[in-house]
Amino acid sequence: MSERKIEVPVLARVEGEGALHVKIRDGQVEDLRLRIFEPPRFFETFLQQRDWWEIPDITSRICGICPVAYQLSSSQAIEAAFGAVLTPEIRALRRLYYCGEWIESHALHIHLLAAPDFFGFPDAMSLAKSHPAEVRRGLHLQGLGNDLVKMFGGRAVNPVGARPGGFYRAPSYSEVRAMLERFRAAQDDAAELIAWTAKFNFPDIQRDAPRVSLRHHSEYPMAQGNILASTGLEIDVADFEHHYREFQVPHSTALHAHLDGKPYWVGPLPRLNNNLDRLPDATAHLLEKTGIRFPSNNPFHSAVARAVEIHIAIEEAIRILAAYLKQPLPKPYVNIVPKEGEGAGCTEAPRGLLWHRYRFNAEGKVVKAVITPPTSQNQAHMENDLRQSVLESLDLDDGALQAHLEAGVRNYDPCISCSTHFLKTTIDRGD
Amino acid sequence: MEKPKISVHKFSSCDGCQVQILSLEEELLQLADRVDIAFFAEATSRMNPGPYDVSFVEGSVSTPHEIERIQHVRDISKVVVSIGACGQSGGLQALRNWGDLTYYLNDFYTEPEHIDALPQSTAFHDHIDVDWEVPGCPPDQGQLKYVINSLLSGAKPNLPSEAVCLQCKRDGNVCVLVSQEQPCMGPITRTGCGALCPHQERDCYGCFGPQGGGNIDALGRRFNGAGLTPTDVVSRLRLIYSWAEPFREASRRWEQGAQGAPLPPQPHKHGGMRS
Amino acid sequence: MSALPSNNPYLPMVAEVVDQMEEAPDIVTLRLRLTEPHERDAYRFEPGQFNMLYLGRVGEVPISISSDPAEPELIDHTIRAVGRVTEGLVRLREGDKVGLRGPFGTGWPMQKAKDRNLLVITGGIGCAPTASVVGYAHERRDQYGKVTVLHGVRQPRDLIYGNRFDAWCDAKDTQCLFASQESGPNWKWHLGLVTELLDQVEPEAIEGMIMMCGPEPMMRAVAEELLRRGRPIDDIYLSMERSMQCGLGHCGHCQYGPDFICKDGPVFPYARVRKLMKVKGY
């Protein structure tokens, strides 16, 4: 009888702090737990009694990595609750704002978190010694995304410009013109990035699970659309809770989420797979040139999906910036009139669906808040993936197996800090 | 000469402070050339257990285990720098300090008895001696760089404690309190962010904590004059730095009752006016 | 368009540390020499004036010149490490470079004091500005009368200017007296306030020109005591200290009533500052 244990007490190069425990007995995975030891921060509870206009400033603090996603899902839910409808111009600006976060977050993930795995380095700083141009290109793209967010919010972490109904301030003509020039200049970099990631040395694995993302009638989805599963299910975001369920499974401390009774998969790869017919032409062409067949069920292809989405975001940003120059916006927000009610909002955070629901009293103060971040939705699927990876790689020694599993975790870019109620789980003190 | 060993440790937080370091772009590579990044889980798989020359700590202390961890970091670090609002004041999550933990646990968890949480979310300086604190939620990259550079030059980093208003005006922003009656916290909030909110034509909500020499009650009275109730004033003070002493104490005063006449007095009566 | 002015008083000159002398654990005298010959040749100063010293990548601070103006090529600064810049300055070694702007300010009334006794009163820990007075008089022994140095500290361990005081005490026609507010082992001098030392010196000493430097409450107490003893206010001078960023009378940090301490001082006749010194927080 053989027994192996892989213990990764602190997962490196993931956002937030997590651990991985694997116990293998007689060639079977006896126990596999992706453990989150992020302490509870009770956001949903202390949102109660806060005013509606404070929510985006509060929820952006749930996660310093995708604050824009939090602001926008919150704002959408608030607008839904109060029946506010954005003008197309403001909606375009929001998409532009989101492009900034996608670029920044994806570039950070590709270069600082994932790429070192494919080249056998411990970190991007070491990778920069052998691949200086590629790492610098990545950091500059990250900077470009940050600067786009800064145009709206002053800084990339917890930016301050977004509000329910739109933005506090419309960007000035000169800011937008300068930004447009920089984005045009970055188009080639984004194209080269797709080609570079496509040549990474990917393990050949397949993971099957329903792919879930937003779906919009004409656009590549960011902050608009229905929720679509590759099973064929398509629902309004407000109906999500009827299909989605969180529950505990025996022998695992982590909470699992199912959609219609099954583990599912959110994030850049499912999103791309579900929306291949919504790519800008230039992006579609570049994707085809990679030679990788999409839809792909190889989670390692998430790196390519991120590069593709950077390209989409750059193309989209150029389109929106150019349109804005033709018609700058006098008033960057629609008025919000609070009333008693409830609303849900859902946007595509860089790492997947981010769903919020709030109930308000007549003064516009929060009565109840529910926040469902992408990482908790992926949890069940992620563990399945890792379990399968263990079985496929039993011949690896412990070090190599651990590295392989860690790289597997990184594919999902789990954002552990934002595990708001992903923590509605037991933290077993016995271990 | 051996490169100084630096480390970055996360406690209860959103990670934003670390992201501020990770988004230094080219300068991150320059930093990596000058120091040995010995431990920084979010950036590298190399995990040197210490000791370290300088440790940056992010987050607040909110579990019993975190008390042990921060004490350990202190033990193995020559210099400890706390970065961000959480580490300096308990952060946004210190909002729970104003309530009852059991309420939060029951509201939140199906099995609250299994959650290890302290009744309060507190600052590092409540548990260990902290050498330097960099304010902000998140801290400003310029200030972070200044502090890192200073420490690498063996110099004490002096960060200004003045109000946000000074930078607001250096940048030529219009005062949203005076021109639009927005309840801007700039006058009582510490500088460092670059007056981002007024630049976005909105009120500051105090994410750099209390300024060194402000007059919180007078601003509360000004908000009062602008139509905010004492309860609203309390709520302004209890957001990101609610547990920093000046905001904490002032919010208690405002909870207990009115703080004198609203400001500014209208209409004008005295002195240098020809009537 | 007219050309840009070549003369930029904000721009430091480069000076080299030619000697480094440790006076006490955290007090160091740096001997500096300007590296540019033409700047060196043009540089002149008076006792009581100060320079702005800049430490690369760290910052700039005002420091008095403690050496003798007869040798302007070598500029001494006695620096106590108290913070960001000074802690770095005292770590400098021979050959290191600093930025230097100056000299700035008005110095001690050495002309007016000619042929008279000098009563030098200092307080606190190490007072560089007065060192330049004593040194100046010692170098020109025939021009000045007796030099009396009274030095007050809060506690014995604050008396750290050891070597320099020893040299002064041994010098011709010089008397040094010390007072500490708190007692301590081996404290063999006066226990009490520096004002009380006035009873221990000969009357002629008190008749001299009075020059003071130290904490403001101490200087004020001494000056008022001297006035009570009938000394004319015009014979009392003191050196003031305030935060200074530019040294040029532009930055406003040392603004003091009608004066800028950097350009109208740092040495003032007591009459000029007497009234404001009484006001707390001015």
Next chain:
Amino acid sequence: MDTAFMPKEGLDDLIRQLADSGYRVFGPTVRAGAVVFDRVDSAAQLPVGLASVQEPGRYRLEESGNRRFFDFVNGHESLKRFTFASQEKLWSFSADGTFQSGLSESPRTAVIGARACDIAGMKVQDRTFLKGKHSPHTDPYYADRRRNLFVVAVNCTVCVSTCFCASQNAGPMAEDGFDISLTELEDGFVVETGSAAGEAIAAKLDLIPPKGARERAEESIKACAQAQVRYIDNDGIYELLFNNLEHPRWDDVAERCLSCANCVMVCPTCFCHREVEVPSMDGTGSDHVRQWDACFTLEHGSTHGRHLRPEVRQRYRQWLTHKVGAWWEQFETSGCVGCGRCITWCPTGIDLTEEIAAIRDQPGEKAS
């Protein structure tokens, strides 16, 4: 040039001529509910038809009911930001121990809409920053900007409740210190020149004889002066304030003062600045930068690890006694030109004229 008249449409031409002569042209524009100086390339960008309502701690733009460009009076910015930069690099230091001046020829800049009080404020700052009777050193950064500044003054024909330039002999009419001055009437502008550069630009404009316009202009300027309600009694003010440094009014104002330094920042004459170090991340050099500072910060008066002025009353007292008192001793003028900005832009509406008057009403009182 003699006084001339420029019809309304001429303003566009003036902007164009300035731009064509190589100036960056700044003019009043609306942002966030107030008037600020920004780049303009046509008169359409100016706040036509807007007036400002200004009271202690309050600023609002409202429809003026006419089509005049300059009825807004002023915003929080004065000429100060054009001559004394709010932050600038003084020099940079490199690892090899050398210094590189941060001084570079500043761009030629024209500002349309400077008021008499703004020009007066600039002249007060000249006494600090330019070598002369009151200052031993020229600040070359200031001097350079000052030299490259072209001022199009606008004489005030309306004022707001916080204006008291007349009391400070600083307006509402600009006597000198401008290149071109305008006085706006319903149908156009009375134009005068004040420098050779101004003459050169005026020569390119379509100007006509003023007929009676000049007299009409003078009338309205005079009416504006008479409409001012606030004033400072400058008689013996230095002695008054310095004899009352422990007056209870300082405690009273400290109850209201936020110590936010807005008054200092908006004042056209306040010149305090601090120097800070910005070291480069590669570990080699650093920039030595200065930025506006204020006597309301704790750090402003910090020495030896202690705060010189820990109490708000001490900091307010430092500001006011210097501004309207000691300034006379140092610079032979008041440090206040009566623009009223510190009154309008003080978030709690502290009015220096009122504070001075309160002390004058009951001098000699001591705090208990």
